[in-house]
Amino acid sequence: MINLQSASVNYENKIILQDINLHINAGETLALVGHSGSGKSSLLKLLYENQKFNSALIPQEYGLVLSLSVFHNVFMGQLGQRPVWYNLLNLVKPLSEPVAQIKNILQQLQLEEKLFEPVAKLSGGQQQRTAIARALFHDGKILLADEPVSSLDETQSQLVMSVLCSQFETIIFSLHDVDLALKFCDRIIGLDHGKIVIDGPARDLNRAELLKLYA
């Protein structure tokens, strides 16, 4: 499905990624791990550029519109699937069909009571779950998620990860929490200084091995 061969990324004369060879099959749940600055986010961005027309994205900085409600932010996941007039009408007055669908999604994320609350009034964790809901509303089979649970507590992280894994066929996470990676993913890629240093099935890897990346 995705195939990168000796891919490199430079930014202002600094090497961000070098000599990346990566083949990802449909149906895989994959985690990119490594310390901050190792190139996880850059690799995720590169993969997204590759797949941007058919994949949902949860960016690290959420990309939310603060003055709009949770409902409208989540609705943005399907802007492309509907005609302009429908979108504009729904902006002025929330329409019953998407309201019902989005309520459903928010229930899974325990956020339904914030449906019509402006995003600016939400906490960091609630904002993150709004971005997650937007990706869930986006009817895609592929998800790219950059640290999707960084602002959530232990229980919520587990909940969100399992919801995401059940809804999308192919997922590429960027995660700094190696336990979540081991628990929810079937393949793990370790990055260090812009290079792939680990690539293998999660069942063959253990916590101690992965934690070396952070030393």
Next chain:
Amino acid sequence: MPDNEIIFHHSKRWKLSWLFIGIAIACLAFADLSINTFDPLAEFYRMLSGLLQPSLNSVSDPVDAFLQTVAFALLGVALGCISGFFLALLFRFKLVRISCALLRSVHELFWALIFLQIFGLHPLTGLLALAIPYAATFAKVFAEIIEEGDHRAYNAVRNHADFVSAFFYAQLPDLWNHFITYTSYRLECGLRSSAVLGFVGLPTLGYYLNTAFLEGEYSEVWALLILFYILIASIRYWIRPKLLPIYLIVAPFIISNDSVITFANVSRFFTHDIIPSPLRQNESIVSLWHWFSELFINEALPGIINTLLLTQLALVLTGVVALLWFPLISKLFVGRFGRTLGNSFLIIMRSTPEYILAFILLILWGPSMLPAVIALTLHNAAIIAHLMGRYSNNLKLRPDASHGYSLYLFEIVPRIYGQFLAFLFYRWEIIMRETAILGILGIATLGFYIDSAIADIRFDKAMVLIAITALLNVGVDVLARTIRNQLRLKTTVECA
């Protein structure tokens, strides 16, 4: 003795400021700043006595004057705002940017003079005179607001959504308040512009002011001006989002009159009036060149020189006065009561259009550059002082900061000077545009020659002179932007 002596260097800002002051002093030598009236003090006392007994008795229809002023302002700004918004979306195209810069560089009074020839006193004249330059300014400022906004949400949805949906969902909501703030600020400007359009014959406030001034009826002048200040100071009470649609529906009925646009007039303007006379009479290229060079040497050149002289003098004086005035509304220098007084003073100064200030001073002092310099300074310094004062109120000082003039010189001015220069250079082009306009009052800037050409029914000359004025404005705008970038000065849109 240390080997290499450490030398004190002045900052770029310091050198630049003195350069401008030096230029202004050099300009002084060439500028005519005399007082020509026989007894300015007596006239001043007559004005003052008018202030003490304002009256509307002999104004034929004061209610209509204000209704017309408000209706033209609302419609002109609304039309400008909507077209400016769409132009802002196209602002990445160079052609749009250049056209907007050119349209913006022609003052609304010049637009009015042009449209008066085409449409006569039809309401379209006032409407377009306001809407065209306002649309170009809105386009520029809206484009800046969009560019400086947060693009992350937009980028996240743009890949799979159409442009319109993505814009309305992911970009507009977070920028909405900036748009509203700027538009309401421009509405205040629109009221001033609309009032001034009366001076060239439209039925707004300026028309009645002009008559009252010329008849020396100062009690009426003051009554109209005081009502105008109240109108502007109370904008936020009568402009309500819910009332706006009603206003906009009623306004066209207020400005409509029974004059009709004749096609003959329109076509004569484009096919005859503005064609340079040698071409019109089928003369040779040589005589066209002769016509142009004569126009350039006898009218454009003296106009350009006087416009530049006046602009540089007014710019520097504006800066000096703004630095002296901003403490009037600053918490750091004045108590609550003093600030209220200071605020009222600055509001009156900035609500009075330069044109009207210049008109008053011209009556007192006679035609020279003096009334124009002072009028430009009072108006623009009040605007900059207002912005600086507000800016200084947000400064955090150490608890043991000094007081009085050492506080002013060592703590405050150095901190706000960059912002101050940014505002001042932002207004450079605006001051120049106004300088040209004041020529209509008889000060020999470009506006004087444009107005004379129109009075002599020589629109071919007037159009060339207007084009030269526009290019001069664009030039100053580019220069000001270069300086702002060089010194890394940032402005907010509010001082446009």
